[in-house]
Amino acid sequence: MNVVIIEDEVLATDKLERYLLKYNSKVKIVAKITSVEEAINWFTMNSINYDIIFMDIQLTDGLSLEIFNNVTIKKPVVFVTAYDEFAIDAFKVNSIDYILKPINFTDLATALNKLKNMTSYYTINESVSNLKKEVERKNNKERFMVKLGNYIHAVNTETDIALFYAEGRTVYLVTNENKKYIIDFTIKDLVKVLNSKTFFRVNRTFIISINTIANVVVYSNSRLKINPKVKIDELIIVSRDNTGDFKKWFEGDFNIMK
Template sequence: MRVLIIEDERPAATRMKQLIVKYLPQADIYGHLDSISSAVKWLQNEPTPDLIFCDIELADGQSFEIFEQVEIKSPIIFTTAYDQFAIKAFKLNSIDYLLKPIDPEELEQAILKFKNQQFQPQLDLGQIQQLLKPQGVHYKSRFMVKIGEKIQSIPTDEVSYFFSAERTTFMQTNEVGKRYILDYTLDQIEEMLEPTNFFRLNRKYIASFKSIDQVLSYSNSRLKIKLKNSEDNDILISREKVAKFKEWLDD
């Protein structure tokens, strides 16, 4: 059995492989492929996989673009960070999904569906994309933080950037030295923020537009970013994200 993983976050792909091996020990696992372009190239040149695990949001766009360029007859299990309401809509269309972070029991159930041939491989991509469009999305306007014994509310427009370090998520405000620990992952925070105001630079940083101090060209067509109130001089944007970042700056 050939299983393909399309996922742009390496830790998520590694975790997925570990779980697939547990529930499909006979599978030959290919990937991870981390972009639309790499997935299209693979699918055009390799034998059809028996099953595809596919993230929706990739480094260079939504994975639906893959299926617009290549005819896919394989059953697909999507992984997504979208909320439960959008996910329920997927179920109505008989398309399975896994909500990040991946729950092993949900993965096992999805694989059981595959084994029982309950998938419908013919996808109505237009309908799926419409379901994924935010309906009356409410973006977070403030974050609650704990300072000693006190609880304080920090308006989102006072946030310079969010970053992760040593498995902890921090929020840095526009005021020098003011940073707070949050009980969210960066993936969760990314979904809470107005995308015109914040951009996911890489796996460690989400920055506000106002926090961008300098944008410098770097090797291999990447960009190096200097943020206000940050001493980190190695904040890089991958070449896959460069075009999207420039578009965001020019929005």
């Protein structure tokens, strides 16, 4: 763990360093800073090579809170100070604890344990989020195999497909070149394998690509009609139940897929 100490009292800095090493002998003090100006200069040049900051409030040239008005600090901060009146202001920034001097080892350990718990929580949740995105990415079908006579072709899902639609139990894939193929999928099955950023199920019959929408117009009873770039004999009407979600998807909210 790399630590930055911002403190203008040498004895206080030494004491804090002893407690940090007592808590974890692998702690590395990467900077000892004594003023607001020095801190601003240091953070301007060093944005990522530290894990936590221990910071006094009152420094030789002003309040350390001024640092946050001049540089962006995204790492957690523990304030160690003799002044309790700045606690509210401290928690408006990245503060995870506010320790009043004289500091003791128990207070420091409590702050570091809090950091450890927070780090574990966010690391786990970030991993879950990344895993979910990876699973979703892998589940997106990249190509469809279509048959034309005795020949089989691969159609790229993202770049070549304009829309899908159903006639009874038969489902058709329509390309951007207006070629139509029968595929062995149901509309319901397609929803599970298509990228929701690109495709939206507008009603029971049609799934359309964002790339093939020429324009959208208000239809009867406040419903929406989609005019595609490809030639389709049937009207593509967004169902009433899907209108709200379609508008969000069309505006860029890709977390919607019916």
